[in-house]
Amino acid sequence: MSAFAVNFSFAFYILSLLSCGAGYLFKKRFPQWIGFALMFWVFIVQTIYLGWRWTQGKYAPMSNMYESLVLFVWLVSLLYFLFFAKIRTQERRFPLLGLGFWVSLLSLILLGFASLNDRSIQSLMPALQSNWLLFHVTATMVGYASFAVSFLGAGVYLVCFRKRPEEEKALAFEGLLERSVILGFLFLTIGILLGSVWANTAWGSYWSWDPKETWSLITWFFYAVALHLRKTRNWRNEKFAWLAAAGFAFVLFTYFGVNYLVTGLHSYA
Numbered sequence: 001m002s003a004f005a006v007n008f009s010f011a012f013y014i015l016s017l018l019s020c021g022a023g024y025l026f027k028k029r030f031p032q033w034i035g036f037a038l039m040f041w042v043f044i045v046q047t048i049y050l051g052w053r054w055t056q057g058k059y060a061p062m063s064n065m066y067e068s069l070v071l072f073v074w075l076v077s078l079l080y081f082l083f084f085a086k087i088r089t090q091e092r093r094f095p096l097l098g099l100g101f102w103v104s105l106l107s108l109i110l111l112g113f114a115s116l117n118d119r120s121i122q123s124l125m126p127a128l129q130s131n132w133l134l135f136h137v138t139a140t141m142v143g144y145a146s147f148a149v150s151f152l153g154a155g156v157y158l159v160c161f162r163k164r165p166e167e168e169k170a171l172a173f174e175g176l177l178e179r180s181v182i183l184g185f186l187f188l189t190i191g192i193l194l195g196s197v198w199a200n201t202a203w204g205s206y207w208s209w210d211p212k213e214t215w216s217l218i219t220w221f222f223y224a225v226a227l228h229l230r231k232t233r234n235w236r237n238e239k240f241a242w243l244a245a246a247g248f249a250f251v252l253f254t255y256f257g258v259n260y261l262v263t264g265l266h267s268y269a
Contacts, residue, residue: 002119005049006111009073012042013108020101029097036084036100042107043077050074057121060134064122065259068141069114073107075145083149083179087172095172102152132198140191140216144251146184147223151248153177154241165237174237177244178230185223192216215254222247 016038023031050070053061061067080103084096153176161170195213196206207213226243229235235243 002049002053005045006115006119008045009042009111010108012038012045013104013111016042016104017101017108020098020104024098024101032097032100035104036097039077039100039104039107040081043074043081046070046074046077053121057124059124059129060137062133062137062141063124063128064117066114066117066119068137069110069117071141072145072148073110073114075141076103076107076110076148079142079145079149079180079183083176087175087179089168089172091168092172095169096153096176099152099156099176102156103149106148106152127202130198130202132194132201136191136194136198139187139194143184143186143188143191144255146180146187147244147248147251150177150180150184150244151251153180154244157241158238158245162238162241170237174240177240181223181227181240181244181247185220185227188216188220188223192220211258212254215250215258219247219250219254222250 016035018035019031019038020035023029023033023035050061053067062071080096080099084094084099087096089095153173157170157173157177161167161173164170165174192213195216199208199213200206226235226240226247229243230240
């Protein structure tokens with residue numbers, strides 16, 4: 001099942017990239033819709049795959065880097081589909097269609113990195129045998145995935161719309177940035193709070209200044225400042241897009257850098 005799901009995802013993401021790219025080059029929406037459909041089929045297969053790993057391992061598939069990366073890709077796709085259906089303009093019913101190329105590219109990169117890790121289903125180590133694993137990791141990963149969507153949206157905005165912010169499609173991407181950053185901040189906050197409760201249960205302390213905790217807090221503060229500047233200083237359009245793009249660097253270091261460059265209480269591998 002693992003080999004099929006990974007190979008299927010790689011193949012369909014590549015086809016989605018080609019289709020979306022062709023639609024962009026030739027200014028046609030139909031190839032982009034094909035790419036969107038291919039992404040949706042990958043999402044369905046990944047949903048089945050995550051469910052299969054859950055039943056086989058008897059725990060939520062989010063205990064190691066491979067599983068968390070597959071979950072990350074799944075959540076990025078889910079949030080893209082939700083924002084895609086929600087955000088409209090008067091002239092364009094689906095203004096975020098062009099973002100599918102970049103969602104496919106990011107997903108392909110993340111899956112490529114995931115494929116370098118061990119795919120086997122192993123027994124859950126004692127430190128992770130808790131229902132808090134599901135709640136804490138899910139909330140945190142939703143936050144990361146939402147910040148990933150904001151990063152992709154910020155890139156498109158800065159390249160295509162920063163000099164014409166009043167265009168309808170620009171306003172749609174501006175709305176995407178605001179909603180995705182707020183959603184990411186909300187779930188990161190929940191993830192940190194749930195993690196502190198779990199830490200007190202497991203280690204006897206709500207906060208230990210572990211590297212993962214510290215960098216999660218740094219990331220939280222960055223996005224808190226970004227939202228504060230947007231609300232009180234009117235940092236919108238290009239300024240907020242730069243903040244959304246820069247913030248994802250903190251997310252990446254918290255997610256990857258801390259795991260591979262430093263050791264701490266969260267180093268389970």
